[in-house]
Amino acid sequence: MSESPQFTTPAVLDDIDRDIIARLHENARISNVELASAVGLSPSSCLARVRSLRERGIIIRYTAEIDPRALGFSLQALVSVRIRPGARHLMGQISDELRQQPEVAQLFFLGGAEDFLIHVRVRDADHVRRFVLDNLSANPAVALTETNLVFEHHTALSAGLRTPL
Amino acid sequence: MSESPQFTTPAVLDDIDRDIIARLHENARISNVELASAVGLSPSSCLARVRSLRERGIIIRYTAEIDPRALGFSLQALVSVRIRPGARHLMGQISDELRQQPEVAQLFFLGGAEDFLIHVRVRDADHVRRFVLDNLSANPAVALTETNLVFEHHTALSAGLRTPL
DNA sequence: CTTGAAAGTAGTCAAGC
DNA sequence: GCTTGACTACTTTCAAG
Secondary structure, X not given: OOOOOOOOOOOOOOHHHHHHHHHHHHOOOOOHHHHHHHHOOOHXXXXXHHHHHHHOOOEEEEXXXXXXXXXXXXXXXXXXXXXXXXHHHHHXXXXXXXXXXXXXXXXXXXXXXXXXXXXXXEOOHHHHHHHHHHHHHXXXXXXXXXXXXXXXXEEOOOOOOOOOO | OOOOOXXXXXXXXXXXXXXXXXXXXXXXXXXXXXXXXXHOOOHHHHHHHHHHHHHOOOEEEEEEEEOHHHHOOOXXXXXXXXXXXXXXXXXXXXXXXXXXXXXXXXXXXEOOOOOEEEEEEEOOHHHHHHHHHHHHHOOOOEEEEEEEEEEEEEEOOOOOOOOOO
8 A cells, every 4th residue: 555566577467457457447436346247256356356456556546537627727838857967966856846836747757858847737828937937947957948838638548458568 | 427628717616626626636436425524515415516526527537547567568758749741630630549559648739849749658668669660650641759768757646636647 | 266144334315404 | 505314235344165
């Protein structure tokens, strides 16, 4: 539950486990009896597997996906950031600070020219401008930033879950 | 349930609705009675609000967040794509095809120099190379691609705006 | 892994405030 | 909009095969 396994080697999962994972990924609120009958198990075995997947950290958490526009966050942007070469050791700290900002939805650490990419949700163009100024440009460790507006954002419902390996 | 409201104007939500959203975002499997007592409502009123949020599309879906490494997807990458100017009308079709690939976790439509950015989960470097070759470079509508490896990926758990998986 | 049973808990709906 | 109360369904745990 509180562990964070590294999965250097893929976890041992059989076809039923993969089926359970896929179905919970599509609908985290499916009832245990319905899930059990869908994957061909008894409710008790199914529940034991789900609990094991959760305890092993394979199921990280259950979450409701919220439309940000309903909360007044109508604009999304991707901000790529390059850190000054002499300030790379500050990346962990900068990342921690960024992740505490309510605008930050995702943070990617990258290889290549840019050091990281920030997915932000904001009210409007002025909001993203202020976010970049206050949280990035003002930091002397930041060499440069580039902001791209997001017109559409899609999250796939089955990334690698239906046809694993 | 099947509608996709645009929220050109933010939806009308009171503080209790926002509280419900935040708590379901943190734990989509919280029981209705526990949620009700947490936000100070009776179970029936709470359930009615949750159902309304779901029907209005404010709660998009409930999903289990899965650790991709457990399924053998140990590498992540961001692939930015530019479409040939004369082929922009094909972007919708290309997007639909991409979203059906099991490797695609997220798809961003962008303003600016690049047309979209793809977040992929793959087994290894060879897998991402083949993904780009087969799904992008082979398409004559694609002008150029750029692949960046992802060293770390964090999704923020803030204000009900996190993106699952 | 399964079934079956028991006890506790949660979801649903109707009636009314 | 809200609540209460009753009914139904689900979950959980157990023992036994």
